[in-house]
Amino acid sequence: MKKKRRKTASNKVNNYQRKKERPGYYFILLSVVWVTIFVYVPLIMAVVRVFQDYNTGEFIGFENFDYVLKTPTFINSFKNVIVLSLIITTLMTVFSFGFASLINKVTNEKVAGITKALIYIPNLMSGVIIAIIFNLLINEGIGLFAAIRVANNKWPIKFTTDGIWPYISIIVPTLWVGIGYNTLIMLAGLLNVPKEYYEAAKLDGANSWHLFVHITLPNMKNYFILVISAQITGNLQMLEIPMWITGGGPLEKTMTPTLYLFNTFRDSGRSPNIAIAGALIIMIIIVTMNIISFRLIHSKKAEV
Amino acid sequence: MMNKHKFKKMFFKYSTYLAVALITLIILFPIIYIIPFAFKSKSEFSSLHDYTWLPKQWQWNNFKYVFQVNVNGGKFLNALISTTIVAVIGTILVVFVNMLAGYGFARYNFKGKKILFGFVLFTMFIPGITIMLTSIRLCNVLGLTNTIFVLFLPGVASGFNVFFFRQYFYAFPDNLEESAMIDGANAWQIFSRIYLPMSITPMVIVGVGSFMGHWNNYLWVTLTITKNEEYLTQVMQIIRSLSGSPASRHGNGIVIAGTLVSLIIPFLLYVIFQKRIVEGIALTGTK
Numbered sequence: 275m276k277k278k279r280r281k282t283a284s285n286k287v288n289n290y291q292r293k294k295e296r297p298g299y300y301f302i303l304l305s306v307v308w309v310t311i312f313v314y315v316p317l318i319m320a321v322v323r324v325f326q327d328y329n330t331g332e333f334i335g336f337e338n339f340d341y342v343l344k345t346p347t348f349i350n351s352f353k354n355v356i357v358l359s360l361i362i363t364t365l366m367t368v369f370s371f372g373f374a375s376l377i378n379k380v381t382n383e384k385v386a387g388i389t390k391a392l393i394y395i396p397n398l399m400s401g402v403i404i405a406i407i408f409n410l411l412i413n414e415g416i417g418l419f420a421a422i423r424v425a426n427n428k429w430p431i432k433f434t435t436d437g438i439w440p441y442i443s444i445i446v447p448t449l450w451v452g453i454g455y456n457t458l459i460m461l462a463g464l465l466n467v468p469k470e471y472y473e474a475a476k477l478d479g480a481n482s483w484h485l486f487v488h489i490t491l492p493n494m495k496n497y498f499i500l501v502i503s504a505q506i507t508g509n510l511q512m513l514e515i516p517m518w519i520t521g522g523g524p525l526e527k528t529m530t531p532t533l534y535l536f537n538t539f540r541d542s543g544r545s546p547n548i549a550i551a552g553a554l555i556i557m558i559i560i561v562t563m564n565i566i567s568f569r570l571i572h573s574k575k576a577e578v
Numbered sequence: 579m580m581n582k583h584k585f586k587k588m589f590f591k592y593s594t595y596l597a598v599a600l601i602t603l604i605i606l607f608p609i610i611y612i613i614p615f616a617f618k619s620k621s622e623f624s625s626l627h628d629y630t631w632l633p634k635q636w637q638w639n640n641f642k643y644v645f646q647v648n649v650n651g652g653k654f655l656n657a658l659i660s661t662t663i664v665a666v667i668g669t670i671l672v673v674f675v676n677m678l679a680g681y682g683f684a685r686y687n688f689k690g691k692k693i694l695f696g697f698v699l700f701t702m703f704i705p706g707i708t709i710m711l712t713s714i715r716l717c718n719v720l721g722l723t724n725t726i727f728v729l730f731l732p733g734v735a736s737g738f739n740v741f742f743f744r745q746y747f748y749a750f751p752d753n754l755e756e757s758a759m760i761d762g763a764n765a766w767q768i769f770s771r772i773y774l775p776m777s778i779t780p781m782v783i784v785g786v787g788s789f790m791g792h793w794n795n796y797l798w799v800t801l802t803i804t805k806n807e808e809y810l811t812q813v814m815q816i817i818r819s820l821s822g823s824p825a826s827r828h829g830n831g832i833v834i835a836g837t838l839v840s841l842i843i844p845f846l847l848y849v850i851f852q853k854r855i856v857e858g859i860a861l862t863g864t865k
Binding site: 295296297298299300301302304305306308309311312313314315316317319320323373376377379380381382385387389390391392393394395396398399400401402403405406407408409410411415416418420421424425430450453454455458459462507511513514532535536539546549550553554556557560561564 | 626702705707711732736845
């Protein structure tokens with residue numbers, strides 16, 4: 275039977291295309307079934323539950339949303355995570371681009387190769403291990419910085435509670451894990467910019483600032499959007515690093531929405547349906563942001 | 579005598595190299611820094627006054643003690659084996675399912691393709707926390723909780739990995755399969771004989787990423803493995819439980835020793851595939 279179809283397919287364009295269609299479904303079938311069961315079913319369950327009262331199962335409209343939006347911890351955690359995301363995303367973008375530009379100037383291929391391999395290593399670390407590593411640096415009882423302070427006859431800094439240190443104690447590890455990966459992405463972007471552009475501009479007397487603004491930036495726009503949107507998406511969901519380094523403290527100053535919701539889920543005393551409402555709000559924000567960044571990337575292609 | 583221009587050029591070249599080396603060193607510093615701590619005895623963590631980076635006495639026993647710790651009835655060796663099994667099965671499934679889907683979306687035209695692709699891709703933007711609770715409920719209903727399946731089944735298909743494979747298969751020229759079709763190869767043969775051998779790089783990238791994801795898994799494990807099942811204890815549970823109670827008998831040294839042991843397999847994997855991973859990340863950014 276198969277043979278027959280193939281024969282007609284090679285003769286008629288229409289049949290050829292129709293024949294081509296069917297295996298397409300076979301190839302994608304598993305993934306569609308899988309995400310339906312393990313992503314969309316729980317999502318629909320969540321959407322149903324968010325309109326229900328946890329104890330009675332009664333439909334109560336938007337009350338759960340109303341409640342979570344009036345919970346001070348949740349609102350504060352949002353403010354915290356927005357500030358943290360903005361700082362981390364900005365620093366990550368600047369650092370990864372700057373570092374990529376430096377590596378791009380390294381002409382020795384071996385040196386560049388080794389550098390690229392080494393800087394990716396932090397990416398292999400789990401949240402559990404990141405917390406352990408940074409604890410050995412910032413812990414006031416056993417950490418390196420405390421030891422340095424003590425050696426200079428000063429009190430150790432309480433990194434997880436004093437002043438702005440809790441923020442720094444979250445920002446630095448987050449940057450550390452992601453810097454290698456993002457540098458490699460930026461580097462890919464830099465290599466994608468045609469070298470002739472630079473040469474032509476230099477002949478016209480452009481200085482390095484001009485080159486950056488008029489050649490590098492526009493040609494790397496998609497890479498910047500990619501890094502920035504992935505960063506914001508990821509940082510808005512920050513969970514493990516705040517959980518294990520500051521625990522959301524002091525006084526919920528470094529509490530993030532995801533951490534708050536996670537704690538709520540585990541605390542049997544509070545209604546999980548309210549937390550689901552909060553989690554759906556986060557999802558709406560992330561989806562909206564990503565639609566915007568996809569549009570931005572797309573619009574650029576249309577121009578070119 | 580060196581002329582001014584040449585000197586300037588040399589200066590820039592070497593200061594670039596120096597800066598790159600310095601930044602790389604700063605990035606690696608935390609990892610290098612913790613290594614000697616795996617060999618410190620408990621007493622060396624008690625005071626900051628005679629703080630030294632290298633241990634005064636090398637306590638190799640820390641590595642022995644690590645293997646005696648018991649979490650949820652499982653010991654470290656159990657956890658290393660169990661996590662490896664979970665990660666290997668999970669990785670094979672992840673590569674298989676997502677690669678097929680990426681191939682289907684890239685190389686075939688069919689009705690509803692756009693909608694189905696959007697359907698799969700959209701899962702990328704659904705935060706884990708949003709479906710966490712109901713996923714656990716679902717796994718309960720399906721009877722997966724407290725079995726090995728809950729550790730790898732739910733995460734198999736992902737929008738990002740399908741997208742990643744699709745980008746890769748998209749780049750092949752159209753006429754690649756034509757000669758094979760004329761030869762009478764069927765769809766599966768075209769995929770497995772022509773495309774599969776050329777797709778080692780994306781397979782390695784998604785595969786290593788998936789392996790690391792399973793290896794580093796902690797939260798999902800603690801949420802879905804609630805009974806003491808010694809053969810289901812995962813590596814990060816051991817590490818986390820060590821670091822949660824460092825004041826225990828052997829002190830902080832054992833936490834770092836455990837950490838280092840847990841990094842051996844990921845590290846070997848990275849060393850083996852490093853070149854493909856680093857090159858392949860460029861692919862992530864291409865569209």
